[in-house]
Amino acid sequence: MDRPYIICHMVTSLDGKVTGDFLGRDAHSELIEDYFRIHREYGADGFLCGRVTMEGSFPQPPVPPTVYEDPPIERVDYVAERAAFYAVAIDPRGKLWWSGRAISDPDDGYNGAHIIEVLTQNVSDAFLAHLQAKGISYLFGGITELNLALVAQKLKQLFGIEKLLLEGGGIVNGSFLQEGLIDEISLVVIPEAEYSVKSVSLFETGKYQTDNATMAASFRLKEAKRLNDDGLWLTHQKQCIPATKE
Numbered sequence: 001m002d003r004p005y006i007i008c009h010m011v012t013s014l015d016g017k018v019t020g021d022f023l024g025r026d027a028h029s030e031l032i033e034d035y036f037r038i039h040r041e042y043g044a045d046g047f048l049c050g051r052v053t054m055e056g057s058f059p060q061p062p063v064p065p066t067v068y069e070d071p072p073i074e075r076v077d078y079v080a081e082r083a084a085f086y087a088v089a090i091d092p093r094g095k096l097w098w099s100g101r102a103i104s105d106p107d108d109g110y111n112g113a114h115i116i117e118v119l120t121q122n123v124s125d126a127f128l129a130h131l132q133a134k135g136i137s138y139l140f141g142g143i144t145e146l147n148l149a150l151v152a153q154k155l156k157q158l159f160g161i162e163k164l165l166l167e168g169g170g171i172v173n174g175s176f177l178q179e180g181l182i183d184e185i186s187l188v189v190i191p192e193a194e195y196s197v198k199s200v201s202l203f204e205t206g207k208y209q210t211d212n213a214t215m216a217a218s219f220r221l222k223e224a225k226r227l228n229d230d231g232l233w234l235t236h237q238k239q240c241i242p243a244t245k246e
């Protein structure tokens, strides 16, 4: 395969929501811990999140003054380092002004992950200069829009990522699903239905449509495991459906 094996690993409600009050209840804290344990046990080479999730999970410093007077920076991929574990941020417009080259987090499954920013060529020179100064890697996934198949290929070619955890939110998951780029789905299911209309679904599709979009994605059950507190860990693998004869 010319790209990493991609596992979408998420916590959901019974009705497939990934945000809402159900995540914060004390009764489910052990299931949230299960999610992080499974993340570590996958032994992946990195995790990938959308810009909104990265902003919510890892506090960002204020945007620094952005005066840039040096020569324009060529739009070529920048590998600051080859690391053991990566945090890949889908940040097409360059909004995450990270303060350092790696994630700082109390959880060993995230702490120390070297940051790779996935950008379009539309970002500012000031932002690229900031990333270089901080020792943060970046790659270009398109001119104004992202081509996620290309992004996945570059993650393998440039950084050697073989196994990648796709960890939300719904928009980024939906984008990868539409492109047929999800090989496995791992869900820690909390036994609660989330009725808030504002809740984000596991796969939010429609915001980013491309010509590569697949019609539907089919998966087969790999394992269903009961967890404490009436939780479930469900894993499904992509089903390859043979082409039907006309």
Ligand SMILES: NC(=O)c1ccc[n+]([C@@H]2O[C@H](COP(=O)([O-])OP(=O)(O)OC[C@H]3O[C@@H](n4cnc5c(N)ncnc54)[C@H](OP(=O)(O)O)[C@@H]3O)[C@@H](O)[C@H]2O)c1
Residues within 6 Å of the ligand: 009, 010, 011, 012, 017, 018, 019, 049, 050, 051, 052, 053, 054, 056, 090, 091, 092, 093, 095, 145, 146, 148, 167, 168, 169, 170, 171, 172, 173, 175, 200, 204, 208
């Ligand atoms: N339950 C769980 O396991 C779990 C896990 C992770 C996150 N979450 C929750 O999910 C929520 C965020 O989800 P979300 O769906 O709103 O946001 P998201 O997927 O985290 O980020 C969406 C943003 O990422 C960029 N992006 C994603 N796909 C793109 C594409 N194909 N092309 C170009 N840009 C793309 C865009 O950034 P720009 O807007 O900058 O253009 C887009 O607005 C948070 O509340 C978080 O807590 C839950």
